[in-house]
Amino acid sequence: MQVIIHKGSHEIGGTCIQISSGKTTILLDVGLPLSADSRPVDVSRLAADAVLISHSHRDHFGLMASLPPGTPIYMGKLGRRLIDATRVFLREERYALDFHEFSAWKPTTIGAFTITPYLVDHSAADAYAFLIEAEGKRLFYSGDLRSHGRKGVLFENLVKRPIRDIDMLFLEGTMLHRNNDLFPDEKSVEDMILETIQRQKNISFLLSSSQNIDRIVSTYLACKNAGKLLVIDVYTAWVLEQLLQVSQSTPNMNWPAMRVFATHSQDERLKANPEYFGDFRKRLYRRGVKREELHATPESFLYFGKMSSFRLIDEFKNTAAPVNVIYSQWLRYLDGNHSDYFGSDRVSACRRDPAVNFVYAHTSGHAPVEDLERLAAALNPRKLVPIHTEHGEDFSKIFANVVTLNDGQVFVLA
Numbered sequence: 001m002q003v004i005i006h007k008g009s010h011e012i013g014g015t016c017i018q019i020s021s022g023k024t025t026i027l028l029d030v031g032l033p034l035s036a037d038s039r040p041v042d043v044s045r046l047a048a049d050a051v052l053i054s055h056s057h058r059d060h061f062g063l064m065a066s067l068p069p070g071t072p073i074y075m076g077k078l079g080r081r082l083i084d085a086t087r088v089f090l091r092e093e094r095y096a097l098d099f100h101e102f103s104a105w106k107p108t109t110i111g112a113f114t115i116t117p118y119l120v121d122h123s124a125a126d127a128y129a130f131l132i133e134a135e136g137k138r139l140f141y142s143g144d145l146r147s148h149g150r151k152g153v154l155f156e157n158l159v160k161r162p163i164r165d166i167d168m169l170f171l172e173g174t175m176l177h178r179n180n181d182l183f184p185d186e187k188s189v190e191d192m193i194l195e196t197i198q199r200q201k202n203i204s205f206l207l208s209s210s211q212n213i214d215r216i217v218s219t220y221l222a223c224k225n226a227g228k229l230l231v232i233d234v235y236t237a238w239v240l241e242q243l244l245q246v247s248q249s250t251p252n253m254n255w256p257a258m259r260v261f262a263t264h265s266q267d268e269r270l271k272a273n274p275e276y277f278g279d280f281r282k283r284l285y286r287r288g289v290k291r292e293e294l295h296a297t298p299e300s301f302l303y304f305g306k307m308s309s310f311r312l313i314d315e316f317k318n319t320a321a322p323v324n325v326i327y328s329q330w331l332r333y334l335d336g337n338h339s340d341y342f343g344s345d346r347v348s349a350c351r352r353d354p355a356v357n358f359v360y361a362h363t364s365g366h367a368p369v370e371d372l373e374r375l376a377a378a379l380n381p382r383k384l385v386p387i388h389t390e391h392g393e394d395f396s397k398i399f400a401n402v403v404t405l406n407d408g409q410v411f412v413l414a
């Protein structure tokens with residue numbers, strides 16, 4: 001068996017791992033690099049029998065459209081729907097690629113390989129790790145994962161009932177030099193949101209990603225406990241509509257404490273794609289909240305927004321009662337080095353604005369080192385290969401049997 005990490009051995013994002021056995025070649029993820037100075041892999045020259053996408057984050061799927069035409073792409077059903085949703089709202093064409101669905105824990109045969117997707121806990125819904133078997137060998141790719149989200153039991157299951165006889169483990173190491181101490185889990189984030197909003201005299205904004213479903217759930221639960229209404233935009237409402245395909249227990253616009261605030265530009269997307277959205281637009285307006293209603297009793301609402309919500313935030317600033325801005329994503333987006341991230345400078349300025357009560361509440365999508373250690377000890381692989389990390393060279397200080405590969409290096413697993 002032959003293994004090549006095309007990208008991801010020494011960086012977070014842009015992951016692409018090639019595995020070949022006999023006549024079969026597969027790729028694990030075809031990600032777009034997160035860093036502007038990292039060149040994407042030229043996947044158009046990678047002839048693969050199948051590509052497996054671990055989850056719907058761009059640093060794992062972003063190069064799909066550049067694959068040789070007709071390349072079969074395997075991913076989770078919900079993940080694919082979430083990618084479609086984003087593209088429609090970004091005014092991009094939906095991908096017309098050769099998609100195949102896999103299901104959690106159900107083995108699929110692709111040429112020489114048997115592949116079993118393992119549903120994992122991550123800040124993207126429908127995220128998977130993969131067990132890959134061929135030639136009597138077993139490889140396990142962690143994808144992006146953690147134990148401290150709302151599906152943490154999936155991680156604990158991997159630790160409690162580990163897969164035996166793993167020859168090679170590709171283990172993500174995003175958090176190698178980071179920690180999660182301030183907010184160790186999703187519950188601690190929920191608690192901070194609740195504490196912030198329960199006595200609010202003005203509206204609260206929570207800035208996060210609409211695809212971070214755990215965060216929407218945390219926000220919803222805090223709102224429910226504080227007696228506030230959770231306002232989402234049209235895109236977020238549509239994302240939650242996709243979740244209904246797999247779960248009835250995720251908050252969605254039909255729930256009593258939820259309202260939808262529709263902007264003109266998002267409504268334009270609905271009108272432009274009637275066959276894609278079906279009767280969603282009609283149903284949406286029954287759940288709508290108007291700007292005037294938000295201004296009449298701002299203290300009744302929490303708006304789930306994003307970095308670009310700064311204009312709406314500005315509308316509610318007054319000196320009598322500060323607006324709560326709960327910043328609920330990676331803090332380093334505000335460090336002044338992300339000018340390409342629209343709105344980051346304006347949100348960063350909120351920290352010094354007397355009309356704003358700026359609150360940070362976020363937990364990582366990735367496992368801290370202690371959890372990675374537990375997982376590695378349980379899986380006890382013959383070889384442990386760092387992936388999705390800026391600190392592969394430090395793995396051997398923490399884990400046993402580390403084999404550090406470089407991007408492009410051909411490794412023969414005998």
Ligand SMILES: [Zn+2]
Pocket residue numbers: 012013057059060144388
């Ligand atoms: Zn990632």
Ligand SMILES: [Zn+2]
Pocket residue numbers: 055057122124144365
């Ligand atoms: Zn991810």
